[in-house]
Amino acid sequence: MTQMAYVVSMVNIKSFINGIQPVTSNFFNSIGKSQLGVFMSLTRQILFLLPLIVIFPLFMGIDGVMYAGPIADAAAAIVCGYFMVRELKELSAMDRKKKEESAALS
Numbered sequence: 001m002t003q004m005a006y007v008v009s010m011v012n013i014k015s016f017i018n019g020i021q022p023v024t025s026n027f028f029n030s031i032g033k034s035q036l037g038v039f040m041s042l043t044r045q046i047l048f049l050l051p052l053i054v055i056f057p058l059f060m061g062i063d064g065v066m067y068a069g070p071i072a073d074a075a076a077a078i079v080c081g082y083f084m085v086r087e088l089k090e091l092s093a094m095d096r097k098k099k100e101e102s103a104a105l106s
Contacts, residue, residue, distance in 0.1 A: 021076045022041070024040050024080035024081075024083065025037045025080075028083075028087070040083065048072035053068045056068050
């Protein structure tokens with residue numbers, strides 16, 4: 001039973017941060033930055049999860065496979081968060097510039 005509780009807690013940790021990556025990927029696709037959107041969609045599965053699934057069991061045994069998922073989710077969330085914040089700052093700067101230009105014309 002303790003092993004099952006451990007597995008459930010690991011899955012719950014994963015599910016909390018797992019939603020950040022697909023939302024960010026869809027955001028970049030919807031604003032026309034599809035290359036960045038594709039990169040975001042590949043971050044969790046290809047960039048982080050596969051290498052961690054190979055490397056962690058060498059050091060931690062079967063528990064390494066359990067830790068690979070949440071760590072890959074966290075790493076993907078950090079990468080996606082960085083690009084999202086950067087893009088939102090860029091959009092805010094563009095919005096301020098447009099407001100300044102329209103105020104100057106009025």
